[in-house]
Amino acid sequence: MRELIEHVFLPAFDSAALSARHDGAVVRLGGASLAFTTDTYVVHPRFFPGGDIGKLSVYGTVNDLAMTGARPAYLSAGFIVEEGLPIGELQQIALSMRAAADACGVEFVTGDTKVVDRGKGDGLFINTAGIGLVPEGVAIAPRRVRPGDAVLVSGDVGRHGIAVLSVREALAFEEPVESDCAPVAELAAALISSGIDVHCLRDPTRGGLAAVLNEIALDAGVHVEVEEAQIPMEPAVLGACELLGLDPLYVACEGRLVAFLPEAQTERALASLRDHPLGRGAARIGRIAGEGKGSVVLRTRLGTRRTLDLLSGEQLPRIC
Amino acid sequence: MRELIEHVFLPAFDSAALSARHDGAVVRLGGASLAFTTDTYVVHPRFFPGGDIGKLSVYGTVNDLAMTGARPAYLSAGFIVEEGLPIGELQQIALSMRAAADACGVEFVTGDTKVVDRGKGDGLFINTAGIGLVPEGVAIAPRRVRPGDAVLVSGDVGRHGIAVLSVREALAFEEPVESDCAPVAELAAALISSGIDVHCLRDPTRGGLAAVLNEIALDAGVHVEVEEAQIPMEPAVLGACELLGLDPLYVACEGRLVAFLPEAQTERALASLRDHPLGRGAARIGRIAGEGKGSVVLRTRLGTRRTLDLLSGEQLPRIC
Structure with missing residues (x-):
């Protein structure tokens, strides 16, 4: 993975924020320091002792924001649903995401869903991106x-x-x-x-x-x-x-x-x-x-x- | 899709930003109005006349930000790579993303890659999330x-x-x-x-x-x-x-x-x-x-x- 990043992604996307090698980027926008991060969750199986893919997709991204020193604020959700996933399971996972977001004071504000044919996915993949505010004076790197x-x-x-x-x-x-x-x-x-x-x-x-x-x-x-x-x-x-x-x-x-x-x-x-x-x-x-x-x-x-x-x-x- | 959103996602994630029903959310953070959006790209095939999944994943998200009245600024990239995707193709797509980002003055600042087994994906799925600044006084909805x-x-x-x-x-x-x-x-x-x-x-x-x-x-x-x-x-x-x-x-x-x-x-x-x-x-x-x-x-x-x-x-x- 580190080699894929070094040889494919960093050469294409070199930027000051990426070269800081944080779990999330810290960028200036609108006069403030913002943290911005993304993670895709493909955990298999989707339910495991102590959690599920939904809960994981919230805490994982909130944690990446927190590791830059930011206070996590808003999340996005991008779903890739394989045809045949029971709607009830999707509902359960969505509610688990909501509960996790509530538990750490962040809010889902935007989302997207794509459906792929049976055999072209694996039930459910979830991407969450997140933004948060880095308090002035905090310099964690x-x-x-x-x-x-x-x-x-x-x-x-x-x-x-x-x-x-x-x-x-x-x-x-x-x-x-x-x-x-x-x-x-x-x-x-x-x-x-x-x-x-x-x-x-x-x-x-x-x-x-x-x-x-x-x-x-x-x-x-x-x-x-x-x-x-x-x-x-x-x-x-x-x-x-x-x-x-x-x-x-x-x-x-x-x-x-x-x-x-x-x-x-x-x-x-x-x-x-x-x-x-x-x-x-x-x-x-x-x-x-x-x-x-x-x-x-x-x-x-x-x-x-x-x-x-x-x-x-x-x-x-x-x-x- | 609209029904999936109405019956699964909106009940779980109801928020003021979502109920504005924009292509992106407009939120306050650090004293500014920010637009925040996400989209997952599963286009098949990955190359088509006039573009590819990489170019699409940049312009699609930049356009969603712009539709809120924001000036697009930063992007994240989340890749789901199916085992067996040629590295050369991934490089080509990454460079296409970079060229598209340069063409509209936005920067990739954070990313994530997951690899799934053969048969559990379809070559490549890309999520991009984006943030931008909504100028004061702009109210598009x-x-x-x-x-x-x-x-x-x-x-x-x-x-x-x-x-x-x-x-x-x-x-x-x-x-x-x-x-x-x-x-x-x-x-x-x-x-x-x-x-x-x-x-x-x-x-x-x-x-x-x-x-x-x-x-x-x-x-x-x-x-x-x-x-x-x-x-x-x-x-x-x-x-x-x-x-x-x-x-x-x-x-x-x-x-x-x-x-x-x-x-x-x-x-x-x-x-x-x-x-x-x-x-x-x-x-x-x-x-x-x-x-x-x-x-x-x-x-x-x-x-x-x-x-x-x-x-x-x-x-x-x-x-x-």
């Missing part, structure tokens, strides 16, 4: 990450990917794993408004925590070190990953954020995150150890050091 | 259309649908029909900035001119009368429609606008439109004849009167 920053995560990782996989593969784990699918906009807003100098925020979706750390390491030109023992993970997720031969650090979350901020503000930031129900499990997991060429190293529980590479392919396709 | 308004169209109708159909069905017409696929933002901006009191603008895409007239008639609560002899149509389009048993008034355009404005300003508006290469063929095609319940009547060349109904199905699927 990958290039602001620097040596001395601490790396925080707002809760346990890997749940979303495992939850989707469990239904897709009809796996019965002893303890069922629920997706963490949730909006992190309030967590981000609380961090920012508490005066913490947040350098960068990122939600660890596709590619999981390892992908986020690699992207930031590359884009900021730094070396990242994280401690396996500090990374929150549920035993059920760990168990499922062992069974399936997956590395949980590469498994998607949909309700977590990773924050990069000055080491000295770690405790205040953790307190701010833990003050919110969705940030109870927040932890400091590592630090920016120095300038670098984009390397990420994990210190394992055994004390050994392991490089966390960018995967060349997608470990789990269609989980979002 | 279906509800502003009133008895006494003239109805203008910026050029000949029906070309896009016929162009797509000609390649899809491998039809060889004596005269090949090229899509009218083009941006109408400059036409709209010229009308507005010349001080004409434009009540409403609409681009006659899916469902063609007849659908636009019906939508406006319903949403504004008026009765519309149009004159067949005044509606610009290319002989090649008319010939193709006769051959295929299609009514050209229901065939999509992708580079035309329909304007509703005070009768007394008709000549000035026509002059403004014709001053631009894309508006050379502009014509006054009818008027808002009175209050009403959404009826649209065509006076035919023979002098008879025919009701232009909303079609219950899509005459031509996947033309955009």
